[in-house]
Structures are given as C-alpha cells and as structure tokens.
Amino acid sequence: MLVLGIESSCDETGVALYDSEKGLVAEALHSQIDLHRIYGGVVPELASRDHIRKTLPLIDDVLQRAGLRGVDVDSIAYTAGPGLAGALMVGGSIARSLGLAWNIPVLGVHHMEGHLLAPLMSDPRPSFPFVALLVSGGHTQLVAVEGIGAYRLLGESVDDAAGEAFDKVAKMLGLPYPGGPEVAKIAEGGTPGRFEFPRPMTNRPGLDFSFSGLKTFVLNTVNQHGGQGALDEQTRADIAYAFQEAVVATLVIKCRRALEQTRYKGLLIAGGVSANTRLREALEKLVRAERAALYCPELRFCSDNGAMIAFAGCQRLMAGQHDDLGIVVRPRWNLESLPAVAHVF
Numbered sequence: 135m136l137v138l139g140i141e142s143s144c145d146e147t148g149v150a151l152y153d154s155e156k157g158l159v160a161e162a163l164h165s166q167i168d169l170h171r172i173y174g175g176v177v178p179e180l181a182s183r184d185h186i187r188k189t190l191p192l193i194d195d196v197l198q199r200a201g202l203r204g205v206d207v208d209s210i211a212y213t214a215g216p217g218l219a220g221a222l223m224v225g226g227s228i229a230r231s232l233g234l235a236w237n238i239p240v241l242g243v244h245h246m247e248g249h250l251l252a253p254l255m256s257d258p259r260p261s262f263p264f265v266a267l268l269v270s271g272g273h274t275q276l277v278a279v280e281g282i283g284a285y286r287l288l289g290e291s292v293d294d295a296a297g298e299a300f301d302k303v304a305k306m307l308g309l310p311y312p313g314g315p316e317v318a319k320i321a322e323g324g325t326p327g328r329f330e331f332p333r334p335m336t337n338r339p340g341l342d343f344s345f346s347g348l349k350t351f352v353l354n355t356v357n358q359h360g361g362q363g364a365l366d367e368q369t370r371a372d373i374a375y376a377f378q379e380a381v382v383a384t385l386v387i388k389c390r391r392a393l394e395q396t397r398y399k400g401l402l403i404a405g406g407v408s409a410n411t412r413l414r415e416a417l418e419k420l421v422r423a424e425r426a427a428l429y430c431p432e433l434r435f436c437s438d439n440g441a442m443i444a445f446a447g448c449q450r451l452m453a454g455q456h457d458d459l460g461i462v463v464r465p466r467w468n469l470e471s472l473p474a475v476a477h478v479f
Contacts, residue, residue, distance in 0.1 A: 135452055136202075138193070138210045138232075139444025142185045142225030143217025143245045144272075145169075145176045148440030149192040151200050151207070152448050154478060158255065160199040161441045164188045171311050175301070182220035189228050196440075204236055209456070211447020214242025215464030216272065226461040239456035241447050246273055246469055248442035249404040251282070252431040254479060255445050260429045264400030265392045267385065267417075269407040271297035271314075274343050274385075275469070276392045279402070282449050283474035288392050289341025296381055297407045299345035303352050303377050307370050308362045317374045318410055324375020325368070329355060331380040336387045341395070343388065345381065352377050378412055386416045393424050402429040409436035452478045 136159070141148035150161035166184050170176050197203060212229035215222055226242065233240035250266050253259070263280040265288070274291040294302070297314055304313020309320070331351050334344045352373060356362060359369055389401060401421055407413065408430055421428045435442055453475035 135448060136206060136208045137444045137448040137451060138207045139243075139440040139442075139447055140189065140193075140210065140212040140225045140229050141245075141248070141438050141440045141443045142189060142221050143213045143215070143438060144221060145181050146438040147185050147188040147192060148438055148443070149189065149196045150440035150444045151196055151202070152441065152444035154448055154452055158441055158445075160196045161439065162192045162195050162199070163439055164192060167312060174305060174311050176218070178218045178220055181218060182224055185221055185224040189224060193228075193232075204232065207236060207238060209239045209241065209447070209451045211241050211243045211443050211451065213245050213248065213443050214462045215467040216245055217465060219463060219465045222463045222465065223461070226463050230459070230461050234459075239451060241451055241456050242462035242464075243443050243447045243450070244467055244469060244472055245438075246275070247472060248446040249431075250277070250279065250402070251446045251449070252404050252435040252442040253402055253429045255435065255441065256432055258429070259479070260400040260402055260427070263396070263398050264402050264429070265389065265396055265398050266402045266404065267389055267408075268405050269296050269385065269403065269413075270405030271295060271301065273405065274345075276341050276388060277469065278392075278396050278398070281474055282477045283472045285469050285472065287470055288395070289343065289388060291343040291345060293344050293346035294349060296343070296345060296385065297405070299349050299381065300407070302349055303374070306353055306356050306362060307365070307374060314407060314410070317378060318412065320371045321374040321378045321412070323368075323371040325372045326375065328372045329376035331355075331376045333380055333384045333387065336384055341388050341392055343384065348377070348380055378410075382410075382413050382416045385413060386420050389417065390420055390424065393426055399426045400429060401426055404431055404436070406437050409433050449477055449479070450475050
C-alpha cells in the first residue's frame with residue numbers, strides 16, 4: 135500500500151510517501167520558523183495561511199521525486215489532531231479533496247501517535263511492550279505501549295510541556311525562537327554547579343510532570359542578576375545549563391520510575407525534544423543501569439514531519455481503518471481513545 139502523508143498541525147508542513155513494502159519513498163518538509171520568529175512564537179492565522187500556500191506544491195514535489203502520479207497513491211493519511219484548528223483544517227481539506235478526486239480512502243491520524251511510532255521506521259525497532267516518553271512543545275507524556283493503539287497513560291505534564299518550558303526560558307534569556315535548540319546550544323558553554331535548579335515533582339510519588347515552577351525559578355534567577363539586559367554571556371550560558379540539567383534530570387527520574395513500575399525493558403523517546411543531545415545521553419546511561427534498551431527516532435523525524443503521519447496512517451489503513459466523507463479535526467484528542475490495530479510495519 136502506498137500512503138500519502140500530510141502533516142499540518144502547527145508550524146511545519148510535511149508531506150511524504152510511505153510504501154508498506156518498500157518503506158519511505160520520498161518526503162519534503164517546509165518550516166515556518168522564519169515566518170514566526172519575528173513574533174517570538176507561532177501565530178495561528180499565519181500558520182494556516184502558509185500551509186495553504188505550501189501543501190499542494192510539496193505534494194507535487196514529493197510525487198515528482200518518487201517518479202509517481204496521484205493516481206498511483208492508494209490512500210491518504212493526514213494529521214487530524216491535536217494541533218491548531220485552522221492548520222489542521224488545511225491538511226484535512228486537502229486530504230479529503232484529493233481522496234475524492236482519486237477515489238481512495240482517507241484517514242485522520244493522531245499527531246502524537248505519529249511521533250510515538252516514528253522510531254519504528256528505523257532499525258533496531260522495539261518490540262512490544264515498552265515505555266514511551268513523548269516530549270515536545272505541546273506534550274510531555276509517559277505512555278505504556280502494548281501495541282499500536284494499545285496505550286495507557288502513565289503520567290503527563292500538569293502545566294507547561296518540556297518543550298514549551300524551553301521556549302519560554304529562551305525568551306527570558308533573550309534567545310530567538312524556537313528556543314529549545316538555542317538553549318541547548320549555549321548550555322554547552324555553561325559552568326556546572328554555578329546554579330542549581332529544582333527537579334519538580336520528583337520528591338513525591340507518581341509519574342506526572344510540572345515545569346511551570348522551574349520556569350518561575352529561572353525567571354527569578356534572571357531578575358536577581360539584573361534582568362535579561364544585564365546578563366553577561368557566561369551567566370546566560372550558566373542559567374541555560376542549569377535549566378537543561380533540571381529538565382533532563384526530571385525526565386530521567388520519571389522514566390526510571392516508569393520502567394520500574396511496568397517492568398518493561400524498552401524505553402522509546404519521541405517528539406521535538408527527543409533531539410536534545412543531553413537528554414539522549416542521560417537516557418542511554420539510565421537504560422544501561424536498568425538493563426533495558428533505548429529507542430530514538432532519526433533526528434529528521436524528531437520534529438513534525440509527513441513521514442511519521444504516512445507511516446502511522448499506513449498501519450491503520452492496512453488494518454482496514456478509514457474515515458467517512460467528513461473532515462475530521464480534533465484540536466484536542468486523547469491518545470488513549472485510539473482503537474488498537476494489528477501492526478504491519
């Protein structure tokens with residue numbers, strides 16, 4: 135089965151072709167970073183308009199790269215949620231229109247399931263069951279994964295997601311959007327031990343996260359040193375280092391608890407923050423101590439992309455799942471509500 139995947143949940147337009155027998159055939163990605171950078175964050179209306187401009191040209195580009203035509207596509211998968219409603223509507227409308235024109239099935243895919251399954255596009259693949267840490271700008275969740283669609287939420291952030299906290303701390307430090315990579319970059323020059331930030335919610339049982347208090351701690355530290363404009367480069371780097379270490383340590387502590395609670399021997403990380411080098415190093419150390427295995431997506435599949443949507447959609451389409459003629463858009467969508475399907479990879 136040849137699946138066209140369309141991702142348009144936020145500020146990146148992703149298109150890909152995935153073949154159930156050949157794997158990833160072709161992909162293309164357009165980032166809106168330059169568009170939103172001057173505003174310091176994503177502007178939903180601008181994001182939607184840019185998806186309108188870019189999606190069809192990207193589909194044409196991917197088909198040309200693959201040496202295929204639209205009539206060669208067997209089915210279409212698009213991101214139906216969670217995400218920005220307007221941006222989701224763009225991808226959904228285009229997917230449904232092409233589905234009608236080509237007379238093929240169309241399926242709305244859960245964005246976070248796309249992230250969760252992204253590491254399965256590469257070898258080695260984890261075997262079920264395993265623990266998944268989904269960590270991005272909008273989500274921080276620990277999930278027990280027994281199969282595709284067989285998800286049990288173990289814990290999640292009660293306020294800011296980890297990626298959101300990175301972006302907000304970047305603003306406090308006067309760094310450009312998107313903040314996560316910028317904080318990680320200057321943290322490389324930070325001085326260990328100069329600042330010690332709290333590891334939130336690690337002194338109590340449970341697997342939920344909270345990064346709002348840590349964010350406030352960073353702001354207070356910045357203000358104690360004269361505010362953003364008064365920070366010298368070394369102090370800026372030292373604060374970034376302490377913040378990143380606090381986030382990484384918190385995620386590691388919770389992942390250790392999840393592995394101990396489930397007794398699973400596989401830990402998978404996915405989402406934009408899974409590209410963070412320091413986090414990967416710390417989790418590698420954790421799984422060695424726990425005699426478990428770590429599975430990460432390729433760096434190109436950490437951020438939003440069409441390949442993960444095409445792959446996740448392929449698993450469900452091959453199992454016979456598809457939508458009716460309506461356009462399904464769910465800005466909020468519970469991962470646990472997804473039906474289980476047999477995986478085909």
